[in-house]
Amino acid sequence: MDRPELPESEIFAFIRQRVTMIITRNNAFSNLIRLHDDRLGTHGSFGLEFQSLPADYLAEISRQIAFVSAFLGGFAATFLATLLMVKSEKRIAGWVLGCVAFSASAFIVSVVAAVTLIVVSHPSVPRNVSAGASTAPARVVCILSFVLGIYSLLASVGISGWLRSRNVGLATSISGGLGLILVTWAITGFG
Secondary structure (H helix, E strand, O other), rough: OOOOOOOHHHHHHHHHHHHHHHHHHHHHHHHOEEEOOOOOOOOOOOOOEEEEOOOHHHHHHHHHHHHHHHHHHHHHHHHHHHHHHHOOOOOOHHHHHHHHHHHHHHHHHHHHHHHHHHHHOOOOHHHHHHHHOOOOHHHHHHHHHHHHHHHHHHHHHHHOOOHHHHHHHHHHHHHHHHHHHHHHHOOOOOO
């Protein structure tokens, strides 16, 4: 059965609507995503309206995310290096390696985006740096890569036990699944 073709503009409008709905529903991270810095004159991307927050608040949130991302990225990279030394013919090993590699990469991207936000939101930023800088894309990249890094790290922890045995696999799957549920609950503002 053929599906009806939608014009590209309708597809992008649908995607933009869904992304906006997901982002604005998540209270804890919506403040970072929906920002508007009056001093820099930045505006939202993807049609999102950014909430007005002081630059020092944005810088502090970015510092915290950069710190946690650097820590978890280092953990993911260590986990990746350890798993690369394991000789396993199981198919699940590829999934674990893929999740850990994606997690490490996502945390690196999150750190870079957070540092960009810190630099641009500093009170002494030179005018030529702040004039052309739109922080909206950096905010979106920062938070999305941070959340995806956490989810993929928890997924890799959850499936890594299957490399050892069924019992260890069940234990790590339960702990990883519980972690995914709790992180999702925290992201949505414990609501």
